Amino acid sequence: MKRTFENPLIGDTVHFTKFAHEPGGSATIIDVELKPGGGNGLHFHKTMAEQFECLEGIVSIQVGKLVRQLKPGETATAPAGSLHRFFNASAEPAKFRVTIDPGHVGFEHTLKIAYGLAADGLMTKSGMPKKLWHMGTLIRLSDTNVPGLFSLLQRPMAWLAQRALDDGRYEKELKPYTD
Incomplete structure (x- = not known):
């Protein structure tokens, strides 16, 4: 089973140390190599918490309005429902572990799907899927919720994702990335 995935658009790598179904508890554990300037936007998850542990370099974690710069061995937690993001504001790569x-x-x-789409040229240069139903599916699968104006699009995108599940497009186009 493949465990390491690289996103050629943003130059980041994720390595699944533990999948949720594997022995040793129900957590998902992912090691992330984040290039300088890399990161994600503010979002929240309704059903899961994320703990971030810096392994190498410096990684910045924002939970709510609080931003912390983590050095190796330091941790920060984003409880379920909390607005959060991670980013690398330093000039050096950072490596951190996320426990979900x-x-x-x-x-x-x-x-797996997002990094596969990027590798296959099916993402824009800014890292967004070229097809709206792909975006809807990624949001729906991951329990990712965003604040502000973009949140108004989540319901229509969830509808597009459901249609893709119902008509077989998910099985044909996206499911192969998960195998």
Whole structure:
């Protein structure tokens, strides 16, 4: 089973140390190599918490309005429902571990699909899927929710994702990335 995935658009790598279904508890554990300037936008998950542990370099974690710069061995937690993001504001690559509790198979699939779409040229240069239903599916699978104006699009994108599940497009186009 493949465990390491690289996103050629943003130059980041994720390595699944533990999948949710594997022995040793229900958590998903992912090691992330984040290039300088890399990161994600503010979002939240309703069903899972994320604990971030810096392994190498410096990684910045924002939970709510609080931003912390983590050095190796330091941790920060984003409880379920909390607005959060991670980013690398330093000039050097950073490596950190994310423990998702409880583990989340949909989140695991989302990373595999997103990195696969990027590798196959099916993402824009800014890292967004070229097809709206792809975006809707990634959001739906991962329990990712965003604040602000973009949140108004989540319901229509969830509808597009459901249609893709119902008519077989998910099985044909995206499911192969999860195998």
